[in-house]
Amino acid sequence: MSKTAVVILAGTDSHADVGRLVNGLETAKEFAENGDDVELIFDGAGTQWIPELEDEDSDYHELYQSVRDNAAACDFCTGAFGVDDAVNDAGVVRLDDHDGHPSIRSLVSEGAEVITF
Template sequence: MKISLLVFSYEKDGAPMNTLMFHVLLFAKELKEKGEDVKILFEGEGVQWAKELTNPEHPFNKHVEYLKDNFVACEACSSMHGILDDIIGKVAIENDLHGHISLKKYLDDGGKVVEF
């Protein structure tokens, strides 16, 4: 099964939503370990996670190493948030829908998208 975890959120009350992101990583790891085709899609302000999680000093780094090949960031949103140059070469960048990630691509062939 193809499952995409779509992350739009980054901050709440001025602080990163670490609990939310930890659970996204936890769910993605479980799915990948069980042989599912999983992607973590970063859109909107959620693209800031792509920069933060690729920092080797981030506390979630041990989880990220296993999953970073499953990360996909929106090019338009990464540019708008000023992080595109920081994540190029570290995560996949997509721009199929007017600069954004195309969800259709991930829904084709029965894929599922879960939004966070």
């Protein structure tokens, strides 16, 4: 069993960003389906995806729901990218381990493989 952190940094601006999001969600899903310890972290512009993915009409809502229990968001970036209320409404865990951001170092120290999208 592996320990993995999938970090979504891609924003919502381009087709390439959508591709990175979907690849990240699929990667998290594959790890979860195989019983691995996986954390899905929305960081930076990636936090903008949360309100879109929470929308049941989103093309990626079902995929997101398959890994939602493993999801967290950067506390600082939810404010910086204007999605505070949406993240709060969604009940997504907020991480602020290092100056308001998730601690990638802590993940690595705990033996997690960090994969960014």
